[in-house]
Amino acid sequence: MASNIGRASSDTNKGKIPWLKLWACIFFVYLYGPIAVLIGFSFNDNRIAQVWTEFSTKWYTKAFSNEAIQNAIINSLIVASVATVASTLFATMAALVLSKGKFRGQNISLGIISLPLLVPEIATAVATLSFFAAINLPLGLSSIIIAHIVFCIPFAFMPIRARLAGMDDTLQEAGRDLYANDIQVLWYVILPQLKPGIFAGAILAFIISIDDFIISLMVAGAGATTLPLYIYGMIRLGVSPEINAVSTVLFLISLTLVGIYWFISKQNEGTSYAH
Amino acid sequence: MEIKLPANPMTRRWLGLAPSVIIIFVFMVLPILLLAVYSFKPADSYGGVEPGFSLDAWTQLFFDRDLDDTLIFDPVYLQIIWRSIVLAAIGTTLSFLVGFPVAWYIVQQKKETRDILLLLVTIPFWTNLLVRAYSWILILGKNGMIEQPLLALGIIDDSLELMYGNLAISVGLVYSYIPLMILPIYASLEKLDFGLIEAGHDLYADRFTVIRQIVIPLCAPGIVAGCILVFVLSLGDFISPSVLGGGKKMMLSNLIQFQFSSARNWPFGGALTMLLLILVGIGSWFYIKASRKVEAMEK
Numbered sequence: 001m002a003s004n005i006g007r008a009s010s011d012t013n014k015g016k017i018p019w020l021k022l023w024a025c026i027f028f029v030y031l032y033g034p035i036a037v038l039i040g041f042s043f044n045d046n047r048i049a050q051v052w053t054e055f056s057t058k059w060y061t062k063a064f065s066n067e068a069i070q071n072a073i074i075n076s077l078i079v080a081s082v083a084t085v086a087s088t089l090f091a092t093m094a095a096l097v098l099s100k101g102k103f104r105g106q107n108i109s110l111g112i113i114s115l116p117l118l119v120p121e122i123a124t125a126v127a128t129l130s131f132f133a134a135i136n137l138p139l140g141l142s143s144i145i146i147a148h149i150v151f152c153i154p155f156a157f158m159p160i161r162a163r164l165a166g167m168d169d170t171l172q173e174a175g176r177d178l179y180a181n182d183i184q185v186l187w188y189v190i191l192p193q194l195k196p197g198i199f200a201g202a203i204l205a206f207i208i209s210i211d212d213f214i215i216s217l218m219v220a221g222a223g224a225t226t227l228p229l230y231i232y233g234m235i236r237l238g239v240s241p242e243i244n245a246v247s248t249v250l251f252l253i254s255l256t257l258v259g260i261y262w263f264i265s266k267q268n269e270g271t272s273y274a275h
Numbered sequence: 276m277e278i279k280l281p282a283n284p285m286t287r288r289w290l291g292l293a294p295s296v297i298i299i300f301v302f303m304v305l306p307i308l309l310l311a312v313y314s315f316k317p318a319d320s321y322g323g324v325e326p327g328f329s330l331d332a333w334t335q336l337f338f339d340r341d342l343d344d345t346l347i348f349d350p351v352y353l354q355i356i357w358r359s360i361v362l363a364a365i366g367t368t369l370s371f372l373v374g375f376p377v378a379w380y381i382v383q384q385k386k387e388t389r390d391i392l393l394l395l396v397t398i399p400f401w402t403n404l405l406v407r408a409y410s411w412i413l414i415l416g417k418n419g420m421i422e423q424p425l426l427a428l429g430i431i432d433d434s435l436e437l438m439y440g441n442l443a444i445s446v447g448l449v450y451s452y453i454p455l456m457i458l459p460i461y462a463s464l465e466k467l468d469f470g471l472i473e474a475g476h477d478l479y480a481d482r483f484t485v486i487r488q489i490v491i492p493l494c495a496p497g498i499v500a501g502c503i504l505v506f507v508l509s510l511g512d513f514i515s516p517s518v519l520g521g522g523k524k525m526m527l528s529n530l531i532q533f534q535f536s537s538a539r540n541w542p543f544g545g546a547l548t549m550l551l552l553i554l555v556g557i558g559s560w561f562y563i564k565a566s567r568k569v570e571a572m573e574k
Contacts, residue, residue: 024380024392027373031399034410034450037420041413051418090294097291103284109292112299118559120511122528123310123548124303126535130313130545131306133323150302153295182280211403214513214528218535228405235409235518239416247406254402261401262394 035251042244059245069246072230075141079216079226080209082145087152088202092160094153096190099164116151124151125218132219139221147219148209155208156201159265163197196264203261207254307552314545322539332542336550352530356550359527362441362516363509366448367456370505371498373449374456379490381457382464393461400454408447408518415443415519439521447515452508456501459566463497464490496568503565507558511551527551 045056063069094113098106116124128147137143171193175185191198213228220229227250234243281287314332316324334340339349381392399407414420415437425431437443467490475485491498513528520526525533527547534544 020376020380023376027377028395030373031395031450031453034414035399035402035407037413038406038410090298093291094295097288103288109296112296112304115299115303118555119303119307120507120528120551120555122511122513122531123307123552123555126531126544126548127306127310128302129535130310130541131302134309146302150299153299157295186280207401211401211405213403213405214532218532228403231405231409232518235405235412239412243409244413247403247409250403251406255398258398258401 038244039248039251042241042248044241044244047241059241060249063242063245066242068225069227069230072225072227075224076210076227078141079144079148080206083148083152083209084156084202084206086145086149087205088156088160088198090149091153091156091201091205092194092198095157095160095164096186099161113157114154117154121151121214125215128215129218139219140224143219143221144216144224144226147215148212151212151215152205152209156205159200159204160194160197163194163200167193196267200261200264203257203264207257207261211250211254307548310545311549314542314549316542318540318542320539322535322541324541329542332540332546335543336546352547355525355530356527358441358524359510360554362444362448362526363506363512365441365445366452366509367502367506369445369449370453370456371502374453374501375460375498378457378460378464381461382467393458396454396457399450404451404514405518407450408514411443411447411450411519412438415446438519439523441520441524443519444515444524444526447519448505448509448512451512451515452505455504455508459497459500459504460494461497463494463500467493496565499565500562503558503562507555507562510554510558 041052042059043055043057044052045058046053091113094109098110124147128150132139132143137146167190171189172185175189180188211228212226213232216226216229217232220226225233227246231243231246231250234240234246281290313324315328315330317327317329317331319325334346336352337348337350338346339351341347377396381389381396384392412419416422417438418426419437421437422431471489471493472485475489480488511528512526513532516524516526516529520529528551531544531547531551534540534547538544
């Protein structure tokens, strides 16, 4: 409480540091400027990507009629969808268990589930590659999907667990008092309450999967190119308006999903039960 | 309802945890252990390892084997590791210098403004790193947004060569990870008792004294957490050096990737990965200590 009272009076000091506002403005221009330039040039008619001539959407038409890009998009969507469904399901099961009481092995399970967040991606990538080679798993879409499920689990797990932590047991007890069995309590009481958390978790998993580059780079076989891998291949050949167009699309996909995620978590805040 | 959950709570727990824990254990913990073992094996020149035991991968970190099999000290790999550490440190310092005032600004806004600004800080973190690094080529590159006006005005008459070097890599690192500097600092600034700042001002301390002697010590755990996060992620960063460094200036992760692709020296790649994991492990340990302190502050 003290901090709130303090904040109110600190507002009177705000005007004293105008450079702070300027600094923050410059920062946000820095943060979004390059992306804005990228989006701008994706609508540039000129073949030389960095010289503006006139507005045109031809690079989008050109990029999306390219069969290799179409395949890369399809691959990315397949991988992200499968990885999202699997990781969200597993993460939900784990979160339901981990949020109930204390038991032996709880911390170590939590540690293992958080591990993909701590290990640098390049280490996961080469370790997974070595492991797949050792068990003779052919590299392709299925190897990418397995690798993606692994690192999507903690991202799906976090919002689900947060939602469970904010949930009230009263309704579950009421359900049991009305002779609902465990499955019925889970299905009719817990899961409906948990839905926003599960949905938020699924969105995070999808974003992380569709944007992944390094792990996919190492475990993708020939013919299993995802969209970020294709973009990387194009970047190596130099700046081009097609990259600008495809990158803009990838950026907008993430942006939309983050927007939805933010909206859901705002609603979660509104409906979560006060402690 | 035909299906029944197992009655025993222990069985139920393990059924729920099994898929996540087993998948991560089998496809992440085991592979890392396998790689650790590989780093002590002789290399197979077609990729993979040969049976037997060898310390070649680890000696290769420091020495080069001469034709007559004598070991000569060769710092080429140590230089790459050192460059990674230095670049990560530069990226972290710049992120702090840029990010701290931003966090300080955000925390002083009204609730609604704060939420929107925090969202704006977070969005880039959730968008594709590759795309974000690439967008800097349009800014820094030959005939890019920086050079174009300077060339047109005649201030410069040749390319500034901003790309493909340490400068571009540092810019990329800051751009990639600065949200992870701002968010923990913001979190600890939010808990700050602003009455203490008033008290400082009442005692005629100037603004910088207040920041240095009151704000920074009190939100030190947030600063430490942010710095470690940015440092650890920068150290293992692959995209900035390969997109903005042009692959010429390698960092640790490029060197690792190279061992598993063109160089086909998996044991050496394994040894480098273990080194990276050790460095990151030390960093994470400090991070956990720092975030415990942030939690303790909340209570």
